[in-house]
Amino acid sequence: MTGFVIEQPGILTTLQDAGRFGAGRYGLTQGGAADSFAYQVADLLLQQQPSCQLEITLGGLQLQVLQPMVIAVTGAELPLWCNEKPLGWWRSHQLKAGQRLRFGMARSGVRSYLAVAGGIHLPKVLGSHSTVLREAIGGIDGKAIKAGQFLPVKARQLPYCLALPKTSWPDYAAPLTLRLVPGFQAELFSAAQWQQLTEQSLTVSQAADRMGYRLQAERPLEMDAVSLWSEGTVYGAVQCPPDGYPIVLLNDRQTLGGYPKPGAVVALDAARLSQRRAGQVLQFSRLDPAKLAAVRQQLQHDWQQLRLELYCC
Structure with missing residues (x-):
């Protein structure tokens, strides 16, 4: 199993899934992806069940891919490059080993989501990967993603990429x-x-x-x-x-x-x-x-x- 290495964590990047449920009696909140729609669409584009994803707040994330993989990116509108070549939004992409993925700063919206076909594989805490910083639980040691961290991926290849028509993209600037x-x-x-x-x-x-x-x-x-x-x-x-x-x-x-x-x-x-x-x-x-x-x-x-x-x- 391989994955990717975080080179720059951005302003705030955390690992999130659908949430941690049934732990309220311990005083623990649900966590999970803040924008459940964008999170679910990312997995839908990869034709998979809800997975552990990166929630990228406002942008600035940069990572290096260590193996061929398929990703999907949704959520806040921000520039995205692979080896400085622009990539599209609300769609999946085939990546090669050694490529570098870089996120700019969000122009509209707050949170973006990066999902990987096959999923990011880390231990769950009380049934969830979701990071809650206040409770120091989930993700990696309950903290935000840091530079130099390795995120393991059990990559699954897909024969084609999928996209959501722009007419169905949310308008985060609208009232x-x-x-x-x-x-x-x-x-x-x-x-x-x-x-x-x-x-x-x-x-x-x-x-x-x-x-x-x-x-x-x-x-x-x-x-x-x-x-x-x-x-x-x-x-x-x-x-x-x-x-x-x-x-x-x-x-x-x-x-x-x-x-x-x-x-x-x-x-x-x-x-x-x-x-x-x-x-x-x-x-x-x-x-x-x-x-x-x-x-x-x-x-x-x-x-x-x-x-x-x-x-x-």
Whole structure:
């Protein structure tokens, strides 16, 4: 088994998979790829089950390939070169031993994904490769990728490369609507608060990372003093602290929280949020829980359609 060597780790590169589930009782969060859509498409382009991938934040990664392999790259739009020859995005590529892969800095979006046919082979921790830096778990010693590290790959060759049409690429610069499903604390928020929450425009603040995104607004919510017990948090939960600026909890969130929560954002929208930068505009819309089944059906339909759109390149 061989693989590739990290020459430059970039701003922040971590190993991620679909996530670590069932470990919340130990105080460990789920982790996993922040943009689940881009992550899943990378494996789809390689015709394989969910694998261990590199999540590249903002860019700067450079690595050397030690054996022929097939890769797929998705996510944030950034320049990509193989031996200084530009490569395309949202598609797979055949690489040769000795070639050097270099990622520039993202022009749109935040996180990119590099998957390898056959997968990166490292030991799992509690059933997952996902790196959570705060908990120092997963990946390699629970830390971000470093220069000089060797990543083993059990390479699998493919007879052709696949690509996703540009018409199906996500637009990470577009305004985003987050569908908010009311939760059991929804009644703690008045009709006026719900109206303000769902009608005003918000922007992503500088306090935005894999743990959660704090949102800013021209007028913060006026929060009543409410004493709540800390309780388990879920992916996409929206917390409203006393300052009135909502926080959307993401993959590396804390497992317990006590701020009032009007509800949780649909998972696909939370994944889209992870690709937004400080200053980008978004809005909440209230989604009736009775419509969730229709949302799931539409998502399944969209995935089937996306599979049909892939083409050989």
